[in-house]
Amino acid sequence: MTETASVNCAQPTPRARFQDQHPGLFYLDPDERDELAAYLKNAGFLSMDEQVQSVTRAGDGNMNCTVRVTTRPRSFIVKQSRPWVAKYPQFDAPWDRALREIEFYQLVTGQPGVADRMPRLLHADRAARLMVIEDLGASKDLSGIYRGATLNLDTVDTLADYLSRLHLDFRGQPARHPLPNREMRALNHAHIFEIPLEANNGLALDDLLPGLGAAADRLRSDLDYVSTVRRLGAEVYLADGDTLVHGDFFPGSFLETPAGPKVIDPEFACFGRSEVDGGMFLAHLLLGAQPPGIAARFLKRYRPPADHDVNVMLQLAGIEVMRRLIGYAQLPLACGLEERRSLLRRSRDLVLHPSLDLILAS
Numbered sequence: 001m002t003e004t005a006s007v008n009c010a011q012p013t014p015r016a017r018f019q020d021q022h023p024g025l026f027y028l029d030p031d032e033r034d035e036l037a038a039y040l041k042n043a044g045f046l047s048m049d050e051q052v053q054s055v056t057r058a059g060d061g062n063m064n065c066t067v068r069v070t071t072r073p074r075s076f077i078v079k080q081s082r083p084w085v086a087k088y089p090q091f092d093a094p095w096d097r098a099l100r101e102i103e104f105y106q107l108v109t110g111q112p113g114v115a116d117r118m119p120r121l122l123h124a125d126r127a128a129r130l131m132v133i134e135d136l137g138a139s140k141d142l143s144g145i146y147r148g149a150t151l152n153l154d155t156v157d158t159l160a161d162y163l164s165r166l167h168l169d170f171r172g173q174p175a176r177h178p179l180p181n182r183e184m185r186a187l188n189h190a191h192i193f194e195i196p197l198e199a200n201n202g203l204a205l206d207d208l209l210p211g212l213g214a215a216a217d218r219l220r221s222d223l224d225y226v227s228t229v230r231r232l233g234a235e236v237y238l239a240d241g242d243t244l245v246h247g248d249f250f251p252g253s254f255l256e257t258p259a260g261p262k263v264i265d266p267e268f269a270c271f272g273r274s275e276v277d278g279g280m281f282l283a284h285l286l287l288g289a290q291p292p293g294i295a296a297r298f299l300k301r302y303r304p305p306a307d308h309d310v311n312v313m314l315q316l317a318g319i320e321v322m323r324r325l326i327g328y329a330q331l332p333l334a335c336g337l338e339e340r341r342s343l344l345r346r347s348r349d350l351v352l353h354p355s356l357d358l359i360l361a362s
């Protein structure tokens with residue numbers, strides 16, 4: 001009886017679900033080395049005599065299936081999106097996100113100061129929502145800042161220079177290179193501007209840290225705060241703009257390499273507002289308890305486009321701080337309840353009374 005019930009209730013595996021929905025398309029499975037080798041040979045990416053030696057998970061990503069492939073002469077990264085979140089197949093996610101990431105890489109190819117700070121796109125299979133990109137090495141990302149590491153000033157300069165070039169060098173191009181990326185922006189918009197401020201959002205904050213729920217409730221009942229967050233979500237985050245935006249410009253997207261930090265994962269990229277990237281970067285300096293000199297260095301070095309509004313960037317920084325503390329996309333933070341409460345107060349101040357002092361004073 002029990003056995004029959006469990007057989008009847010069994011969910012199809014993600015692989016079976018994918019192949020059922022998209023018959024004939026390649027499904028990237030880290031455990032099927034020979035299958036991947038045959039696919040890459042058929043696609044003309046691997047030569048017939050190139051042997052695949054290993055296929056391993058490339059890192060801690062949640063959204064997509066991302067693997068490192070080594071052959072005798074080289075290694076590369078293969079990344080495929082699924083119509084769901086790879087780590088949580090019960091949650092649907094826009095399948096076309098890989099297409100947007102591919103389009104971003106194609107758009108920036110050869111652009112000095114941008115392309116050389118990112119992996120090269122080596123192969124794209126739009127039908128299978130799959131890309132092959134340059135392997136930047138198995139180095140760490142910059143998430144160490146949440147656990148006591150301090151960014152060095154050269155790293156900050158390099159990231160500020162990358163962002164300046166990205167924001168300035170593609171101006172005026174949205175008509176020629178449309179990248180609205182509406183589906184991914186809608187997903188992010190919900191997770192940044194809406195869900196964290198909903199009372200019954202299903203997230204048990206006190207299970208994460210006792211007392212966090214009450215701190216979140218205080219902010220949720222602040223009507224000025226909530227309405228300002230909502231307005232910025234609609235009027236700034238979702239607005240189309242002239243600036244090519246990375247869309248996920250935070251330490252998890254920065255890989256350390258011998259040539260300095262490199263930027264990955266532009267799946268949220270779009271033509272939008274520059275304040276989105278700068279705000280996110282500043283937020284993570286606060287979440288990572290970086291000395292104020294780090295933010296000062298970034299702000300001095302970053303060259304924004306002419307229509308950039310510093311106050312809007314600070315407001316978006318405040319909102320990103322909030323959503324990382326009381327939303328679904330939690331970070332590996334070391335700090336305790338008191339620091340988190342203080343960061344939530346800072347979020348409120350940034351949103352309602354934006355001022356550089358809130359970022360630059362320790």
Ligand SMILES: Nc1ncnc2c1ncn2[C@@H]1O[C@H](COP(=O)(O)OP(=O)(O)OP(=O)(O)O)[C@@H](O)[C@H]1O
Binds near residue numbers: 058
């Ligand atoms: N080009 C690359 N070179 C080296 N390592 C890489 C490269 N691209 C990705 N990785 C590794 O794989 C991990 C996951 O990659 P990526 O962030 O692109 O995937 P994702 O599924 O979009 O992740 P997330 O769920 O965080 O959005 C990275 O954190 C990094 O460790």
Ligand SMILES: [Mg+2]
Binds near residue numbers: 063265267
């Ligand atoms: Mg990603």
